[in-house]
Amino acid sequence: MVDNDKTAETNTRELEEGIVTDLREKMTYGSYLGLDTLLSAQSPVSQPEHHDEMLFIIQHQTTELWLKLVLHELKAASALIASDDLAAALKKIARVKHIQKTMTEQWSVLATLTPSEYAQFRDSLANSSGFQSFQYRAVEFALGNKNAKMLAVFDGEPGARALLQELLEQPSLYDEFLRYLARQGFAVPVSVLERDVTVAHTMTPELLPVFIQIYDNSAENWAVYEACEELVDLEENFQLWRFRHLRTVQRTIGMKVGTGGSSGVDFLRRALDLTFFPELFAVRTEIGR
Ligand code: HEM
Numbered sequence: 001m002v003d004n005d006k007t008a009e010t011n012t013r014e015l016e017e018g019i020v021t022d023l024r025e026k027m028t029y030g031s032y033l034g035l036d037t038l039l040s041a042q043s044p045v046s047q048p049e050h051h052d053e054m055l056f057i058i059q060h061q062t063t064e065l066w067l068k069l070v071l072h073e074l075k076a077a078s079a080l081i082a083s084d085d086l087a088a089a090l091k092k093i094a095r096v097k098h099i100q101k102t103m104t105e106q107w108s109v110l111a112t113l114t115p116s117e118y119a120q121f122r123d124s125l126a127n128s129s130g131f132q133s134f135q136y137r138a139v140e141f142a143l144g145n146k147n148a149k150m151l152a153v154f155d156g157e158p159g160a161r162a163l164l165q166e167l168l169e170q171p172s173l174y175d176e177f178l179r180y181l182a183r184q185g186f187a188v189p190v191s192v193l194e195r196d197v198t199v200a201h202t203m204t205p206e207l208l209p210v211f212i213q214i215y216d217n218s219a220e221n222w223a224v225y226e227a228c229e230e231l232v233d234l235e236e237n238f239q240l241w242r243f244r245h246l247r248t249v250q251r252t253i254g255m256k257v258g259t260g261g262s263s264g265v266d267f268l269r270r271a272l273d274l275t276f277f278p279e280l281f282a283v284r285t286e287i288g289r
């Protein structure tokens with residue numbers, strides 16, 4: 001038995017006898033998590049190395065890890081809706097919402113990078129840009145912001161291009177939800193069910209009666225009503241991430257053009273006009289009328 005009183009007295013925690021210390025040939029924390037690979041993937045390019053480039057790299061890498069999980073969960077959610085298991089899909093979406101909050105909150109870490117610090121290593125980044133993040137684009141596609149023109153950026157990355165091509169051709173989460181609603185007996189127009197899923201869904205007024213029915217009779221349509229509100233949360237969270245990105249960019253590079261070749265802040269601002277689920281926002285105007 002460990003003498004617990006001793007801990008406070010010595011301000012040192014005794015290791016318990018059962019603790020495994022001989023881990024040769026065994027799976028360990030580091031081997032399980034692939035830490036050798038993960039922690040050797042931070043390679044600053046500035047010369048001499050700029051202290052703050054480590055922050056810049058790790059901020060992006062942690063975001064990419066979260067994006068990997070978001071994609072994993074969204075794919076599962078889509079498949080679950082396609083198999084009529086809405087409740088299980090909502091569980092995945094709930095997780096995505098928490099990840100989004102973390103991703104959005106994380107901007108405050110990068111905001112500690114001042115414009116002058118960033119300017120000291122920005123040239124080293126050449127034409128690399130977040131615009132070239134295939135996982136970010138994959139999440140946009142999965143949620144329905146399809147744009148085939150984005151694929152050209154990935155001509156030199158066959159794996160990324162193939163993943164995006166596949167997602168481009170698959171129904172988005174919203175497409176799957178609308179098909180589900182049709183299977184549940186809601187009057188989803190055939191034109192919506194048979195639409196070309198390789199392009200972005202656009203506002204379809206003929207869909208509004210479906211959502212008015214759901215929102216005006218929420219008690220009778222509780223499951224789909226809840227699902228609608230979860231989708232609204234997803235879009236809201238996505239926009240908040242875009243907005244924090246925009247504001248961080250603005251405070252860091254002002255109105256400079258982007259390393260990726262876009263106008264910068266103006267280009268990013270236009271993304272705030274995009275919507276994944278237009279009818280779920282339009283229905284709000286109609287409620288209770
Ligand atoms: C000081 C930090 C940052 C600056 C100054 C910055 C700047 C920019 C600019 C100017 C663009 C437009 C494309 C271009 O011309 O380059 C862009 C796009 C983008 N950035 Fe950043 N960025 C920063 C941090 C980040 C971080 C941490 C991420 C996280 C992965 C990120 C992800 C993206 C994505 C996904 C796009 C494409 C957005 C879209 O298509 O709407 N950026 N960024």
Ligand SMILES: N[C@@H](CC(=O)c1ccccc1NC=O)C(=O)O
Pocket residue numbers: 060122125128129130131253257258259260
């Ligand atoms: N586009 C940024 C550069 C940048 O932020 C960046 C560069 C390399 C990898 C990811 C980046 N993040 C977001 O665009 C700029 O124009 O300064």
